[in-house]
Amino acid sequence: MNIQSEIATVLEVNLDLPKETIEQLLEKPKFAHLGDLAFPCFTLAKSMRKAPQLIAEEIAEKIESPLIDHVEVVSGYINIFFHQPLVAAKVMEEILEQKEHYGDFPQDKGVMTIDxxxxxxxxxxxxxxxxxxxxxxxxxxxxxxxxxxxxxxxxxxxxxxxxxxxxxxxxxxxxxxxxxxxxxxxxxxxxxxxxxxxxxxxxxxxxxxxxxxxxxxxxxxxxxxxxxxxxxxxxxxxxxxxxxxxxxxxxxxxxxxxxxxxxxxxxxxxxxxxxxxxxxxxxxxxxxxxxxxxxxxxxxxxxxxxxxxxxxxxxxxxxxxxxxxxxxxxxxxxxxxxxxxxxxxxxxxxxxxxxxxxxxxxxxxxMSTRKGKVVLLEEVLQAAIELAEKNIEEKNPLLEMKEEVAKQVGTGAIIFHDLKHYRLTDIEFSLEDMLKFEGETGPYIQYTHARACSLLRKGQFSHPATIADLQWDDVSFPIVKILMDFPISVEKAIEHYDPSEIAKYVIDLAKAFNKYYAHVQILEENDEKEARLSLVYAVTLVLKEGLRLLGISAPEAM
Ligand code: ARG
Structure with missing residues (x-):
């Protein structure tokens, strides 16, 4: 069971609402000082004939769970702050156990034809x-x-x-x-x-x-x-x-x-x-x-x-x-x-x-076929692959299987460029945009994954350790929170038939990881090294799986 739904269960005990409604109402605050999850009490106000703030205060007093460190009541919201070590341990345990199956739905739902x-x-x-x-x-x-x-x-x-x-x-x-x-x-x-x-x-x-x-x-x-x-x-x-x-x-x-x-x-x-x-x-x-x-x-x-x-x-x-x-x-x-x-x-x-x-x-x-106003896709793909080859020659000329990696990166750029947009938006065709490898692009995500893999190699990471002894702070805990959301993101993607859910998800994860990488000496030899590498390993698993769901490969070096 994911954390969000566990918290919903905790709230359910004190509320006269079905768990599903609670889960739908739970929000993710934009700022860390407003907690990890927030429950708005406005919809309850009518049926309970009480001010939201009052309801929030009453419920807040009764909430109890090892997953929750503390709660704060602000303007009709119950802001919930996770017990970071426990939540992190739970999320990590799930990922390290399920690996690429993390986020899989366990039941058979039947055949879906896709034209x-x-x-x-x-x-x-x-x-x-x-x-x-x-x-x-x-x-x-x-x-x-x-x-x-x-x-x-x-x-x-x-x-x-x-x-x-x-x-x-x-x-x-x-x-x-x-x-x-x-x-x-x-x-x-x-x-x-x-x-x-x-x-x-x-x-x-x-x-x-x-x-x-x-x-x-x-x-x-x-x-x-x-x-x-x-x-x-x-x-x-x-x-x-x-x-x-x-x-x-x-x-x-x-x-x-x-x-x-x-x-x-x-x-x-x-x-x-x-x-x-x-x-x-x-x-x-x-x-x-x-x-x-x-x-x-x-x-x-x-x-x-x-x-x-x-x-x-x-x-x-x-x-x-x-x-x-x-x-x-x-x-x-x-x-x-x-x-x-x-x-x-x-x-x-x-x-x-x-x-x-x-x-x-x-x-x-x-673009109209009748008037011959079309761009030939094969040429676009070839251009992307050539650009990827050029980049590899400049930055990593000794890379193994260069050709294969260039193909993965070139096509990754084109595919991601398409999928990061909400499906229904019109996209202005721009070869330049499609061939960008920096910013919110496929190659950026692939590069982040490869960088994480390289850390694991350099740190001679062999198997996941307990992360219980990690100190959580505002560059490491955000990673856990994003990892925790992967199954939710998969659910939303299928519910709305929209792969951009996953594309946006991997962008968030890659950004959070790069921030961590910039602030923390991951390979430093101390008691926490194995735990840090375990976190890095979890990131590689989920990034790779996220890219896979988009039809993009994740090379281990590039
Ligand atoms: N060939 C059509 C086109 O290019 C698309 C076909 C979509 N599939 C279908 N079953 N109608 O516009």
Whole structure:
């Protein structure tokens, strides 16, 4: 049991409130002189018909626990001061015993499917897809720690009218060798060219639609071209996934559902949900505009494929939760999707959630594939890795496994830059910011971890000692308090589906540790050395685990 909940139990005895409410009410004061935890008595005032200050005083007198050194009553708050040696011993004992499992949720919560990354074939892997990939991957790791079994699904955009357009563009202006040499760039060029030409000649769009129909009907030429575009694109995407160290449990994209959509359409008919509207087939919804299922020319749509995919996922994985990590511009699409499923009578649709995130902007504007305004992610990643290599050459040229470490640091910078922002904020794209290694960055956290590991090596730390004899003060005790909060931070991250909880957590821990490092002679030979190193060891464990939850490696030297 964590300290916060133990304190809540202590308070519960003297209060007429459920423990959960008490836990929610407990605050962390911003300043040390206001205690380690504070309980506000304002909400009680009404039901008890007493002034908060009075209530606080009465309760304060009765509070008793070995974990509490003393309490102070200030303006309606009970400020609780921990018994530092005891609290520290308890926290440390838990971490040293559980190691990387510290903060794990012990019960099985069932399957959580996570739809993430999902780039579109024949288009560049955009910054938006990077966001989905790293947020989704981190959510998978956090979900796993929280008791779920995550299933990561890369719902590739490998079907749709755009393939008709691409086939037309390729047949008209494409060159095979060019595409082979540089598939994504070349296919993007053709796609952009198509849209330019189509502005002058609208018949081109008609032709594109025709070719998509051929593709849906299994026409050989169309299918061969599609397969080739898909294969070339996937190879490029895989380079990025490899760099990021991310893999998927399924790569079933939109095309996978091609032969599963008729069944869904039939089911909708059977349930009398399908109506005709201007030649198209739609499902009408109470709260949103109708969900388009089939176009007038019989072509299926993005939504049709998502319906088929959702049903397939439930049948295959029996998920309790199903997340879609997709930009917030698709909010309506997911609202419609979930409502159609509910209308179909699927109770499990309640476990589905769209996890939107803000856009990556360039000069305050959305980056658009159609106009070719995109930044190529692979180039960004390579630039970060090169910068990390350069840093290593300058600062630590004798480092072992330089290349591997440079990769970990370069990608760590990019991933952390994304995850430290609250998921829904728009981020202005800045290569310079992404490549910063100082301040609140991935490399800073990695560096802090490596520095702590180096202390353990230099101090020949072999196994954790008791920390009972450590003197606690305001550079060491804050570390304990932050360590104590790790499980809470994991809980919040999964509750809000927001990895930035963890990113902010590791920043706080790294800062507190660096302050300790600056003020204390950790390696000094005296009675407390082993205890100090044990604290350092606990910090390395939690920093490493925190970074792992974000999908970032923690090299032991850099
Ligand atoms: N391919 C889509 C895009 O790039 C994202 C797909 C998200 N997943 C889904 N099941 N709809 O916009």
């Amino acid at each position: 993430l990354s999902s780039p579109n074939i024949a288009k560049p892997f955009s910054m938006g897809h990077l966001r989905s990939t790293v947020i989704g991957n981190a959510l998978g790791l956090i979900a796993e720690k929280s008791g779920y079994t995550p299933i990561r699904i890369n719902h590739l955009g490998d079907w749709g009218t755009q393939f008709g357009k691409l086939i037309v563009a390729y047949k008209r202006w494409g060159k095979e060798e060019e595409v082979r040499k540089n598939p994504i760039k070349e296919l993007l060029k053709l796609y952009v060219l198509f849209h330019e030409k189509a502005e002058e000649d609208p018949l081109l769009n008609e032709e594109g639609r025709k070719w998509f129909n051929y593709l849906e009907q299994g026409n050989e030429e169309a299918t061969e071209l599609w397969k080739w575009f898909r294969k070339e694109s996937l190879e490029e995407f895989n380079k990025i996934y490899q760099l990021l160290g991310i893999s998927f449990d399924s790569n079933n994209g939109e095309a996978f559902f091609n032969d599963k959509m008729e069944a869904v359409v039939d089911l909708l008919k059977e349930k009398q949900l399908l109506v005709e509207s201007e030649g198209a087939q739609v499902v009408e919804l109470e709260d949103f505009s109708p969900c388009l299922i089939k176009k007038s020319d019989g072509a299926t749509l993005y939504a049709t494929r998502d319906l088929a995919a959702a049903i397939y996922r439930q049948e295959n994985y029996r998920f309790v939760k199903s997340l879609y990590v997709v930009g917030n511009e698709q909010t309506l699409h997911f609202k419609q999707l979930f409502q159609v499923l509910e209308k179909m009578g699927y109770d499990w649709a309640k476990g589905m959630a769209h996890i939107p995130f803000g856009m990556m902007l360039k000069d305050g504007k959305k």
